[in-house]
Amino acid sequence: MTAEEWTAVRLSLLVATTATAASLPLGIAVAWLLARGRFWGKSLVDTLVHLPLIMPPVVTGYLLLLTFGRRTPIGAFLADELGIVFSFRWTGAALACAVMGFPLLVRAVRLSIEAVDARLEAAAGTLGANPLWVFATVTLPLSLPGVIAGAILCFAKAMGEFGATITFVSNIPGETQTLPSMIYTLTQIPGGDAGALRLTLISIALSMLALLGSELLARRIGARRTAVA
Amino acid sequence: MSLDVDVDHVREHFRLTARFSSAPGLTALFGRSGSGKSTLVDIIGGLVRPTRGRVAIDGQVLVDTERGVFVPKHRRRVGYVFQDSRLFPHLSVRNNLLYGRWFARPDGGASSDLASVVKLLDIGPLLDRRPDSLSGGEKQRVAIGRALLAHPRLLLMDEPLASLDEARRAEVLPYIERLRDDAGVPVVYVSHSVAEVARLATTVVILTEGKVTAVGPVLDILPLADTGDAGGVLDATVARHDEAFQLTVLASDAGELQVPRLTAPVGAPVRAYIRARDVMISLRPPEEISALNVLAGRIASIAPSPNGAQADVRLDCNGATLMARVTAKSVQRLALAPGRPVFAVIKSVSFERS
Numbered sequence A: 001m002t003a004e005e006w007t008a009v010r011l012s013l014l015v016a017t018t019a020t021a022a023s024l025p026l027g028i029a030v031a032w033l034l035a036r037g038r039f040w041g042k043s044l045v046d047t048l049v050h051l052p053l054i055m056p057p058v059v060t061g062y063l064l065l066l067t068f069g070r071r072t073p074i075g076a077f078l079a080d081e082l083g084i085v086f087s088f089r090w091t092g093a094a095l096a097c098a099v100m101g102f103p104l105l106v107r108a109v110r111l112s113i114e115a116v117d118a119r120l121e122a123a124a125g126t127l128g129a130n131p132l133w134v135f136a137t138v139t140l141p142l143s144l145p146g147v148i149a150g151a152i153l154c155f156a157k158a159m160g161e162f163g164a165t166i167t168f169v170s171n172i173p174g175e176t177q178t179l180p181s182m183i184y185t186l187t188q189i190p191g192g193d194a195g196a197l198r199l200t201l202i203s204i205a206l207s208m209l210a211l212l213g214s215e216l217l218a219r220r221i222g223a224r225r226t227a228v229a
Numbered sequence B: 001m002s003l004d005v006d007v008d009h010v011r012e013h014f015r016l017t018a019r020f021s022s023a024p025g026l027t028a029l030f031g032r033s034g035s036g037k038s039t040l041v042d043i044i045g046g047l048v049r050p051t052r053g054r055v056a057i058d059g060q061v062l063v064d065t066e067r068g069v070f071v072p073k074h075r076r077r078v079g080y081v082f083q084d085s086r087l088f089p090h091l092s093v094r095n096n097l098l099y100g101r102w103f104a105r106p107d108g109g110a111s112s113d114l115a116s117v118v119k120l121l122d123i124g125p126l127l128d129r130r131p132d133s134l135s136g137g138e139k140q141r142v143a144i145g146r147a148l149l150a151h152p153r154l155l156l157m158d159e160p161l162a163s164l165d166e167a168r169r170a171e172v173l174p175y176i177e178r179l180r181d182d183a184g185v186p187v188v189y190v191s192h193s194v195a196e197v198a199r200l201a202t203t204v205v206i207l208t209e210g211k212v213t214a215v216g217p218v219l220d221i222l223p224l225a226d227t228g229d230a231g232g233v234l235d236a237t238v239a240r241h242d243e244a245f246q247l248t249v250l251a252s253d254a255g256e257l258q259v260p261r262l263t264a265p266v267g268a269p270v271r272a273y274i275r276a277r278d279v280m281i282s283l284r285p286p287e288e289i290s291a292l293n294v295l296a297g298r299i300a301s302i303a304p305s306p307n308g309a310q311a312d313v314r315l316d317c318n319g320a321t322l323m324a325r326v327t328a329k330s331v332q333r334l335a336l337a338p339g340r341p342v343f344a345v346i347k348s349v350s351f352e353r354s
Helices: A004-034 A042-052 A057-068 A071-083 A090-115 A118-126 A131-142 A144-160 A164-170 A177-189 A193-228 B037-045 B093-102 B112-121 B136-148 B166-183 B195-198 B220-223 B328-333
Strands: B004-011 B014-022 B028-029 B052-057 B060-066 B077-083 B154-158 B187-191 B203-208 B211-217 B232-243 B247-252 B253-262 B271-276 B279-282 B293-304 B310-317 B321-325 B343-346
Touching: A004 A042, A004 A071, A004 A131, A004 A144, A004 A177, A004 A193, A042 A090, A057 A071, A057 A090, A057 A164, A057 B052, A057 B166, A057 B310, A090 A144, A090 A164, A090 B014, A118 A131, A118 B077, A131 A144, A131 B093, A144 A177, A144 A193, A177 A193, A177 B195, A193 B321, B004 B037, B014 B037, B014 B203, B028 B037, B028 B195, B037 B052, B037 B077, B037 B154, B037 B187, B052 B203, B077 B136, B093 B112, B136 B154, B136 B166, B187 B195, B195 B220, B195 B232, B195 B271, B195 B321, B211 B220, B211 B343, B232 B253, B247 B271, B253 B293, B271 B293, B271 B321, B279 B310, B279 B321, B293 B321, B310 B328, B310 B343, B321 B328
Parallel strands: B014 B211, B028 B187, B028 B203, B077 B154, B154 B187
Antiparallel strands: B004 B014, B004 B052, B052 B060, B203 B211, B232 B247, B232 B271, B232 B321, B247 B253, B279 B343, B293 B310, B293 B343, B310 B321
8 A cells, every 4th residue: 555545544534533523512412402402493404404415515515615715704714813724624624524424413313312201301300400411411321322323424424525525625635635535536547446446445444344333332332221121 | 398389271171270288298189180180290390381370389489470480390499209200221220319419409408318218218229220120119219219319398299109010009108108207308299099198198189170179188188089989087096906816906086996907016107098888887886796896976968979879978986087888778768867976887807908
């Protein structure tokens, strides 16, 4: 394997981990709101969250470029005031991956929160826990399998994200050239077949590892629950 | 402690109108299913917002729709024991018990620590178990302990024994008695079982189709309850045990009662619930009869059953109330009428341990 290929693998892992870690807290909060909240405009929020799942990834990437590009008001503000630059940086790749993985994360977490018995939450309330504590001590622990499943789906999506990433932050080796972008590049140049195949195998291995990991975690939590029964 | 409730609640085809104040001890909300008992405790506990009205504990307002006050359930310090114990499946019994202590302010309310609650409810051996491995009765005892440890000012119990079989019920009942007598927390107890109410209650609130139809001390009120299993309640103490015949003699206002041998020591207070259909009426003291209990009294009132075939005769036995269910024919044959002195005959074997 070439040094370039290694760089792409490392970058992909960094981007996917950052994307998952960043979207997890927000994803759980949104999932909770959608599962238990009753507020005006709930279906609008629901639609917005799911939009990246059904829109062409290129469109999502282009929208990100229009919103967070260096010359846009938001992009300029983030760069000047907070020093955060997304365009043509690995952080931008992470943002694109986070947006693309977000609906998968929210869906999984929301379903498992909805499965938590609301009567247990009411009982926690009568014991003095305010809604935030009820969430932290009852709802979240009981929906943990869904949170883990959602995080792994999000991570896997981030590892494979191509369309939105390449549209938003291009394909710069060492900065935004993730695994899929590199495979794409290699298939475009003569003699790149061997490299593309190597990266494909690595990609498959990583996906299987993620699945296996989620399976093991789910089983451990399941075992703890059934040991209880 | 005083609990004041004055609420109206409308829910689709059902209207609940309740106004009562409760005294210390155990207040039973008694009525058939669908009479609004559970809705009423949900309103007191803060799980349901009443359409109109006011709820206050010791003058502190929990709900007042006119002034727009609604204290959320986590700030009420009103404990709640649910019919389906609702223990947290991801926590051990110990952590279930301690859950409320994370949030409780230990000022006022029941000042119970883990050790005393564990002792009160005999749940020491369960502490390291998981809720799913407990029996129904054990779950309810843990649920009671969990509610107590949150230092409630008032404890609500919504049919805590309804999902248990007879044996489990008998296992949990003594703990609720201990709770009533020793824990120092007033209890509002929902039930549709006359036997439970007769055994546990200090005060009874009778609910019929969403309305409070009677409120008062259990000895006076329970005989009025419109149930298929009507009866009278006698407070008594254990006078002595008759070991030769495996009997226990109870002393009550109405006179001495001989019942099957109890385990309670001499001097212990017990409560006897005497079903109306177990009581015979005689105009003269019967002789050469197998029944051991004959109590002298006077007829207070006669209430015919809806179809007129039977009547519930209310007897005043030296201040205590007994009920006797007899046929309309007997009423006529004996010329029973209010004021007439009679004798109530009760077979000892008709008493059951509850």
